[in-house]
Amino acid sequence: MAPGWAQAYKFPAPDPDGNRFGISVLEALEQFRRRLIRSAIAVLVGMLIAFTFIDRIVGFVLAPARRMLPEGSHLIFTQPVEAFSLYIDIALLAGTVIAAPYVLFQFWLLIAPALYAQQKKFAVPFVLLTSLGAVGGAAFSHYIVFPYMIAFFGTFSSPEVAFLPRVEDTFDLYVKMLIGMMLVFQIPTVVFFLAKMGLVTARFLWKNTKYAILVIFIIAAVVTPTADPWNQTVFAAPMVALYMLSIGIAWLVAPRRLEAALPDDVED
16 A cells, blocks of 8 residues: 555544534534435436436337347236336436436535545546446447347247246346446446555556456356357456456556655655
């Protein structure tokens, strides 16, 4: 760990009244409640906006599944309220996406008073990297992972057993794959902050590349619906690329971190 890290990242000590950031615990809870209510209202407004285009949004979400279904198969619903629930769930998902910038802004207003000026500089990289990772993961799941999953399950269809997936189950699988890939694509963001804090270095990541690739292909083998190497490679390739990108990120941020962290009285 680099010298000066603790001084750069520690939080302020409590004031004489016991308040840590200039406000009491009750005031902090009130701030949290206010930001949470505003975020919930923003999501509700986003849902209302999404309902204006709900047919197009539903069509977009279900398009990969419909495209990969075997001939003669189609999505069905077996409960009276199932289709209605699907529209509500998709509107909630779309509303959350629409409201995401405002929700993140509220989160920033909540934590900003507790940060030093040096720590506040991380806001732009954090928003940029997490946003790019979320969009990249969502796109990869929507256009590649999810269709491959549906295509694999459709291979079990036969004249005796018809593949007629329920829309609710299909959407649940879609959301799980979407969230999973969005988290996987946050690897560069995690490495960025770990490198900033001196917990990892580009040299360490590079030396352990072979082990990382092994772990990645093990994960791909577990989540891939088929056992053939081609599909495993399709799943593993983005993760390997993200790991290599993370090495570059760690290398770029390390020199600046070290220069800022070394005290003035430390000799070269």
